[in-house]
Amino acid sequence: MRSSLFRVIKTLNNSTSSSHLLHRGYGSEAVPHRKVAVLGAAGGIGQPLALLMKLNPLVSDLALYDIANTPGVAADVSHINTKSEVKGYMGEEELGKALEGSDVVIIPAGVPRKPGMTRDDLFNINAGIVKGLCDAIAKYCPNALVNMISNPVNSTVPIASEVFKKAGTYDEKKLFGVTTLDVVRAKTFYAGKAKVPVTEVNVPVVGGHAGITILPLFSQATPKANLADEDIQALTKRTQDGGTEVVEAKAGKGSATLSMAYAGAIFADACLKGLNGVADVVECSFVQSSVTELPFFASKVRLGKNGVEEVMGLGALSDYEKEGLEKLKPELLASIEKGIKFANK
Numbered sequence: 001m002r003s004s005l006f007r008v009i010k011t012l013n014n015s016t017s018s019s020h021l022l023h024r025g026y027g028s029e030a031v032p033h034r035k036v037a038v039l040g041a042a043g044g045i046g047q048p049l050a051l052l053m054k055l056n057p058l059v060s061d062l063a064l065y066d067i068a069n070t071p072g073v074a075a076d077v078s079h080i081n082t083k084s085e086v087k088g089y090m091g092e093e094e095l096g097k098a099l100e101g102s103d104v105v106i107i108p109a110g111v112p113r114k115p116g117m118t119r120d121d122l123f124n125i126n127a128g129i130v131k132g133l134c135d136a137i138a139k140y141c142p143n144a145l146v147n148m149i150s151n152p153v154n155s156t157v158p159i160a161s162e163v164f165k166k167a168g169t170y171d172e173k174k175l176f177g178v179t180t181l182d183v184v185r186a187k188t189f190y191a192g193k194a195k196v197p198v199t200e201v202n203v204p205v206v207g208g209h210a211g212i213t214i215l216p217l218f219s220q221a222t223p224k225a226n227l228a229d230e231d232i233q234a235l236t237k238r239t240q241d242g243g244t245e246v247v248e249a250k251a252g253k254g255s256a257t258l259s260m261a262y263a264g265a266i267f268a269d270a271c272l273k274g275l276n277g278v279a280d281v282v283e284c285s286f287v288q289s290s291v292t293e294l295p296f297f298a299s300k301v302r303l304g305k306n307g308v309e310e311v312m313g314l315g316a317l318s319d320y321e322k323e324g325l326e327k328l329k330p331e332l333l334a335s336i337e338k339g340i341k342f343a344n345k
């Protein structure tokens with residue numbers, strides 16, 4: 001039963017090098033003790049993400065924190081007969097206990113979009129939520145790798161960096177905006193158009209995580225396919241609007257949760273693999289960066305024992321991608337500056 005479940009995950013999991021341990025079997029192989037905390041664990045993303053992290057054999061302790069409903073989620077997930085110990089924490093007074101000793105903290109806490117909203121429309125509520133949670137991270141687990149899912153990622157990551165700077169705990173190698181869902185979508189859409197096996201596809205996605213700031217680099221997609229320019233443009237637009245496609249389909253009942261949980265689990269797994277010293281773990285992520293003149297930028301990142309080991313360059317871009325890159329910069333910079341300003345006010 002257990003092995004068949006992992007076969008399903010293996011089939012689902014077409015990520016690059018970082019995916020393998022998500023479906024690694026339960027052998028006697030020794031892996032270091034690792035605690036993962038999910039903040040917002042009772043939400044639409046939090047619940048399936050908690051499930052996927054419970055299936056990850058690299059996790060020893062799984063802390064599920066939310067302001068409401070975590071006892072039920074934790075009781076439910078804890079009955080799954082996999083390795084990790086699950087504990088639920090509810091309310092601010094239990095946040096410290098949830099965070100203490102964490103190696104990786106995943107943050108899907110905050111409100112999702114409704115049709116007609118941009119991710120930036122979430123700023124007023126989510127900025128404060130993220131700031132409060134990051135204050136606690138700085139206090140209780142300053143060395144943890146932080147995987148920021150809460151939107152607008154283009155602003156919440158800069159907010160987190162400022163909170164950590166103020167607390168004197170900022171390490172740019174340990175703060176990640178999770179953009180894996182953009183990569184997951186780009187792979188799926190490319191495979192469909194190029195008629196190549198989706199499990200073999202790789203597509204880097206750079207920039208940020210909102211609208212035109214999401215820049216998939218289909219010129220670097222593998223396996224290669226000779227797609228027409230209008231196909232590339234349509235794929236680019238669909239990837240940029242992927243979140244909105246889901247928001248509209250859910251018609252007021254939230255945004256992507258299941259595909260996001262999958263993407264979040266892949267990224268957290270990559271972080272754990274890096275921490276554990278697995279070589280050549282590469283994922284795209286929105287991190288502090290000098291790849292462009294912007295202070296934060298998503299690109300391929302090599303993960304290691306201390307978090308970011310290398311922020312990789314963009315590689316060769318097509319003229320269409322070069323144009324997209326220049327177009328995204330003002331919007332991305334404005335979102336970054338908005339986050340920094342909020343955290344310092």
Ligand SMILES: NC(=O)c1ccc[n+]([C@@H]2O[C@H](COP(=O)([O-])OP(=O)(O)OC[C@H]3O[C@@H](n4cnc5c(N)ncnc54)[C@H](O)[C@@H]3O)[C@@H](O)[C@H]2O)c1
Nearest residue numbers: 040042043044045066067108109110111112149150151260
């Ligand atoms: N990065 C991405 O690619 C990506 C993808 C999808 C969604 N998101 C974002 O993720 C966030 C969550 O989406 P969702 O669909 O899970 O929303 P949701 O409303 O279903 O769940 C959010 C959860 O956060 C909890 N929460 C609120 N304030 C909290 C606090 N201070 N501490 C801890 N928990 C708190 C809520 O109680 C709720 O359980 C949204 O901001 C959404 O836009 C990001």
Ligand SMILES: O=C(O)C[C@H](O)C(=O)O
Nearest residue numbers: 113151242243244255256
């Ligand atoms: O689109 C959203 O609001 C959620 C998320 O950022 C996504 O890309 O699905």
